[in-house]
Amino acid sequence: MSLEKRPKSIDLAHHLSEVARKRNVSPLKGLQKYFNNDDLISLAGGMPTPAYFPFVNIGADVLNSESFSLDPTRSSAAQDKSLFVSWLLSMLGSGGPDSERTTRISVPKAPSDEDGGLNLSEALQYGAATGMDPTQEFIQSFTARVYRPGYSDFATLVHGGNTDGWSRIVTTFCNPGDTILTEEWTYPSALSAAKPYGIQVLPVGMDGEGLRADSLKDVLAAWDEGKGKRPHVLYTIPVGQNPSGATLGVNRRKEIYDVCVKYDVIIAEDDPYYYLQLGEYVPKASRIPKTQHSLDLKDENKRFLQSLEPTFLHLDYQGRVVRLDSFSKTIAPGVRLGWFTCNPLFANRLERHGEVTMQSPCGLGQSLVIKLLQTWEFDGYIRWIRVRTQRNFFLDQLSGAFDLRPTLGTQEQGAWCGRTVFTAYAKAPRTLLPDEKAFLGPAQPLFSFVPPSSGMYVWVKIHFTEKQRASHAAVQNEESLERKLWIKIADAGVLTAPGWFFSTDDDVSPTDPNVEGHMRMSFSQATDEKMKEGVDIFATQLKKFFDLD
Amino acid sequence: MSLEKRPKSIDLAHHLSEVARKRNVSPLKGLQKYFNNDDLISLAGGMPTPAYFPFVNIGADVLNSESFSLDPTRSSAAQDKSLFVSWLLSMLGSGGPDSERTTRISVPKAPSDEDGGLNLSEALQYGAATGMDPTQEFIQSFTARVYRPGYSDFATLVHGGNTDGWSRIVTTFCNPGDTILTEEWTYPSALSAAKPYGIQVLPVGMDGEGLRADSLKDVLAAWDEGKGKRPHVLYTIPVGQNPSGATLGVNRRKEIYDVCVKYDVIIAEDDPYYYLQLGEYVPKASRIPKTQHSLDLKDENKRFLQSLEPTFLHLDYQGRVVRLDSFSKTIAPGVRLGWFTCNPLFANRLERHGEVTMQSPCGLGQSLVIKLLQTWEFDGYIRWIRVRTQRNFFLDQLSGAFDLRPTLGTQEQGAWCGRTVFTAYAKAPRTLLPDEKAFLGPAQPLFSFVPPSSGMYVWVKIHFTEKQRASHAAVQNEESLERKLWIKIADAGVLTAPGWFFSTDDDVSPTDPNVEGHMRMSFSQATDEKMKEGVDIFATQLKKFFDLD
Missing domain, CATH: 3.90.1150.10 (Aspartate Aminotransferase, domain 1)
Structure with missing residues (x-):
């Protein structure tokens, strides 16, 4: 199913309708075919020759995807520590990292027919704000497979972590004087990204499950147009909410989505903790040891993914959700890499914003992260992110x-x-x-x-x-x-x-x-x-x- | 000399004076000492344990700093090509890169007392918007040594390439409705970064040397206050201007600076081509072969640096210059790394902006670039960037x-x-x-x-x-x-x-x-x-x- 009804009635303000449109008017009008033609001799670009890139190759020793136990009764932090000590020792000694636990990956500068664009000649060159081709391929197929968005023509687009992603949403979808909706306790940097642009924040009530749909409806119904335009962007952290730790169940999500349909609100779904769903807490005394299943990895992974709450993106039949995914909690915060998933119009406008800020995220980082993911493969990565917090x-x-x-x-x-x-x-x-x-x-x-x-x-x-x-x-x-x-x-x-x-x-x-x-x-x-x-x-x-x- | 007269009279609009100030009001007021104390047990942060970072180490084979000839009579692009082919062949074969031309660098995860903060436990963790410590140290000392800013308490701050840097200047120093000054022909993305915020562009006349001081003075003197606030930000590409290729000499720079003092204008000095200063073009027939000097590398480097036009930053006695430096043309565009140099107040506000966007640039990229620079050392890097374009x-x-x-x-x-x-x-x-x-x-x-x-x-x-x-x-x-x-x-x-x-x-x-x-x-x-x-x-x-x- 492709998207039929986009949230067109939303007054997307000048950033989306006028100014981001302006960004979108390319001086190339009708000439794109020339700029996409590698056969032409280019005297156009300001790109240096890849021969001048000083990195001949890059590489890493990476942990295998099954390095950490999934057994909840075993203390994995203690395990971490011993692992930490073991590589600390191995690095200090001459032995190098424990090869049984690690795999060596590398990315050469030279392109080849089989590398799918994963080479430093590409990675270190100026790149499109959509990210490198292999990055784009990974996030697109991962999103389709894991989240199953509510429509088929969804678009994915890299960003520099969810904080960067949210900032781009703010400056693309909001104007000075607008008001955004957030949980009444929320991530402080999300507010700091918006307030300097003269954007107000309207808190929405929460309960132990997180954002309350009735409270959302109430504040929107009671909105005084005299105070300005009705809020049209909701910022929410639906899983392991920061700071409350609350997680929205599927019914609550549907109620919230319905309210957003009624009042034409875009949902920014900031979901870095999505894979840290742990189930209900059972006090130690009442805890029943889990019986060991003899499922194979793929079946275990499938069961794990099915156990996760459906995302707003999955419920989104109107294209009003902009989902933010991040590698910060699944790989490492320092990679500063994540992605948007949203309808193609929104993605286009967010891409324009990317072009005038960071452009494509760091090519060295993209190369190493994507090579790691290619090495682990889909099921290895899911196995890796199934390791629980304490x-x-x-x-x-x-x-x-x-x-x-x-x-x-x-x-x-x-x-x-x-x-x-x-x-x-x-x-x-x-x-x-x-x-x-x-x-x-x-x-x-x-x-x-x-x-x-x-x-x-x-x-x-x-x-x-x-x-x-x-x-x-x-x-x-x-x-x-x-x-x-x-x-x-x-x-x-x-x-x-x-x-x-x-x-x-x-x-x-x-x-x-x-x-x-x-x-x-x-x-x-x-x-x-x-x-x-x-x-x-x-x-x-x-x-x-x-x-x- | 430390900065005495800051351009305080500039009406820095709400972004700098009100809103960026707001960003600057930390909820930590008076409690910073606790957050900077590593001895405390932290139950505060959302940081993962470094043991969970899958990269045990990263590394690269990097070209030696003298890989390319400086001899202008020799075709260095042909040389590049043969080098390109040589590593292409070496990568396809089993021999690995030519070790005579390359050095292997690596960055381990484990911290050590001697690494100055260059380890993946730091690099892959959440980091300050000032960048990693070793990055900060490099750019600060490089700036002091090469540009010799006009005052001693200048600050440096990482960004994600000059395009990102300029975007942050626009959203920090300008308000909707403001007008910026630019060369009459200029880098299109610089305009696309500003126009969507409702910022107007006022072109300033150019000649074969670049921006004209008299034209700048004329447009400022003739400014009609009825059209809005007088422009207070000048965007200029002083060396190898894009697209004109023009370069401002020192006298012209002084004239421009004086006009900016008179009209209280901040100068955004976007200078990616600074090291590509080639001297006057002499037709082939009249070219006299250069006599070979027997200077050692350090003296040659010194002579090279002295041959470069002084920057606006060097002439800046009032702290009204925000200089943008980039590794895009000296290392590779894909590293998406560069830095601001400006007065500490401006740097503080730009840092606040960084905190709500990309935060610290990609840690994998910073680690590899800084390790490369540490390996080459200062004089190796200067030798590397002395290689000329064609x-x-x-x-x-x-x-x-x-x-x-x-x-x-x-x-x-x-x-x-x-x-x-x-x-x-x-x-x-x-x-x-x-x-x-x-x-x-x-x-x-x-x-x-x-x-x-x-x-x-x-x-x-x-x-x-x-x-x-x-x-x-x-x-x-x-x-x-x-x-x-x-x-x-x-x-x-x-x-x-x-x-x-x-x-x-x-x-x-x-x-x-x-x-x-x-x-x-x-x-x-x-x-x-x-x-x-x-x-x-x-x-x-x-x-x-x-x-x-």
């Missing part, structure tokens, strides 16, 4: 340090209503008798969170007490309780991402930081030992702050 | 195909007044007797050009005749003579860059393309043989077009 390990540590009690979120918990919410209490000293416990009165909830089913983050809500507020108010301190607690924990040696980072408003937090503090804790970066140590320090400092030590 | 060879071919007559540009020649202008006439058949020549009447000038002293381009002006215009007008053809000729030449097998590409106005050319046509011919890309063949085809088609065959 969510269970991290939450198990919290569970060891606190008395964690799961409850169903109540109406009073607002955003978390209906979700399984874990509330943390100080552990009763083991020596306490039941009578003594009763004597202490009802336990003080310290913080709570919805265990993330995806991504890298736990979004922790701290429940400050009346008493804390009173003594805080008494000392006339400009700093909020949230900030004071954050500093205490940092002074004790643990860095977390403070709640105010993620507020859509620079000055006003969605919640009062003297009533509810927030902290984003990540389980992607530290080793298991450091995570455990970090949670212990966090627990000690938190109890101190609550006068419970 | 200007002499190309102009010698034109001289062989036409009767080229140098004259001093007259008042009537406007822009070229006072410069040595070569005018091309059809060669008289050798069999013609003097009487016969006289019988043919005055020769018809076909085209003319000022031989470029720098860069990659010859900017050719075609002189259409009254007769051509008359017959053209008679057939009611929408296509200009310039375009018709361009198509004839392309159909015959030679691609040149047509004049209308470089017009600051999409619809109106600075000159009537039925009176004066333009064509940019480059001598950087084709091999010597192809250049020769191309010039022969060009000559044949041109004579046909002028009914001289």
Whole structure:
């Protein structure tokens, strides 16, 4: 099915309709055939001769795609560490990397008939903003196979990572004075990309699943045209949302999509954590060891891909989704490579933007990444990205340090209503008798969170007490309780991402930081030992702050 | 000397003063010390563990810095070709690259105390928009040493090539409705970067040396405030200007700088061709072979650097220059790496822009480029970039195909007044007797050009005749003579860059393309043989077009 109804009614503002159109008016009108003809003698270009490129070839030793265990009961971070140490040692010694774990790849300068365009004569030359041919082929076929977009004439286009991609969406689809829609807590750089152009941000309510469709509908229905044009771009992180860790299920996505159809809103789907879907968190004691399946790799991969939430792109029957994919979390952030998937008109305009900024992403990077992917092949890459983050390990540590009690979120918990919410209490000293416990009165909830089913983050809500507020108010301190607690924990040696980072408003937090503090804790970066140590320090400092030590 | 008077009076519009300031308000206020402290256990970041980066090391075989001859009498393109063939053969065989001409470089994943930050654990991680530490160190020290900026507290900052750099200047220093100043013929992508933001372009007159200071002064003095704010950003390509090939001498630069001081204009110095300064063109017959100096490499390099025109950056005593440097012409365009040099305030704002777009340029690319430069060392790199383009060879071919007559540009020649202008006439058949020549009447000038002293381009002006215009007008053809000729030449097998590409106005050319046509011919890309063949085809088609065959 090819796209029939494009979101034409959207007022795409001058950037898309006028100015990006202008970018699109090529001075080549009607002469493209000459510029695409390699048989002509070119006295036209400012391109240097490839012979002058100093790289005769490039190469790498790359890990095999099955280097890391998929067994969730085994600590993969510990494994990482031993792997890290092993190559550290091997690099320091003369042995070179462990050849059983690695494969050597290389990309020569000289083109050949079989290389599909993967050579340095191409990679190091000026390139189209669509990226190198082999990059383009990979992302197009990967997108078709894994996401199965809702229409067949979708286009893919490289960018320099999702942050770059989102910036290009902003400057292509928005005008100064426009308003964009975002989750009420969101990725700060996404806001910093938009605000300098005079673009306003309208926060949309969230719950434990992420963006709320009813809240989206409400803010759009209640839009006051006197304040400017109705928002026509929604920025959302649907999986492992940053910072909340929430993931949108298929029904919620359909509701959101319907609202976007009704109000003609483009959906920018920023989805770097898509492959970090982990399923529901089950406390350690209740965890049932997974039975080993004897499926082969391809079947296991297929099952894995089927287990993932469908993307907005998959549900998109009108071409109103611009999906952002990134290699940052699946290969490495430093490759600065990712891609858009969207309808061909949008892709054309985003390509024009690419032509006047970075042009084709770095050819050395594209070459090595694509050669790696070609070496692993599709199923090797899927095997590689199936390796999980340490969510269970991290939450198990919290569970060891606190008395964690799961409850169903109540109406009073607002955003978390209906979700399984874990509330943390100080552990009763083991020596306490039941009578003594009763004597202490009802336990003080310290913080709570919805265990993330995806991504890298736990979004922790701290429940400050009346008493804390009173003594805080008494000392006339400009700093909020949230900030004071954050500093205490940092002074004790643990860095977390403070709640105010993620507020859509620079000055006003969605919640009062003297009533509810927030902290984003990540389980992607530290080793298991450091995570455990970090949670212990966090627990000690938190109890101190609550006068419970 | 550190910068005392910054161009503070410039109204930097909301992007610099308000909005980029906003970008600059970090939610970290006062907490930076924690985020710069590696001893803290980080549960904050979204960074993956380096153990998961699949690249265990990367490497390359790179050409030695003295691979190409500096001898201008030897055809270096032919040399390139043989080199190209030699590595082509070596890559196809099992021998690998010729080790006498190449050095193997590699960058491991594991950090070490001596690597100065050049390792993949850093390179593949999220990085600051200032680039990797070793990149930053190279560009800072290179800039200080080679350009000697006019003040000591200058800042350098990576970008993704000069086109990306200029885009960031536009979106940081300009607002919708602003007007920028450019040479009257200029790089089309520079205009495409600005126009979509509603930014107007005001062309400034040129002559054979490039931008005219008097013309700049005139347009600024005559500015009608009713049309909007006076332009405050000048975009200029001072060396080997694209498309004209013109190069600004030091006196002209000083005059331009003074005008910019008077009218408070920021100078964006886009200088990719800086090292392609070739000196005056001397026709083959009058060329005196250079005596061989017995200087050592360092002295030769020093002499080379001293021979280059001083940059605007060097003359900049007020911090109003933003210089753009690129590795595209010195290493390879596909590395997409270059840098800004400017005052620290400007650099700070440009860094904020980098944070929300590409962030740090590709770490694989930075690693390989910087490792190459570290391997070559400063003097090796300068030796590498001293290899010249084939200007002499190309102009010698034109001289062989036409009767080229140098004259001093007259008042009537406007822009070229006072410069040595070569005018091309059809060669008289050798069999013609003097009487016969006289019988043919005055020769018809076909085209003319000022031989470029720098860069990659010859900017050719075609002189259409009254007769051509008359017959053209008679057939009611929408296509200009310039375009018709361009198509004839392309159909015959030679691609040149047509004049209308470089017009600051999409619809109106600075000159009537039925009176004066333009064509940019480059001598950087084709091999010597192809250049020769191309010039022969060009000559044949041109004579046909002028009914001289």
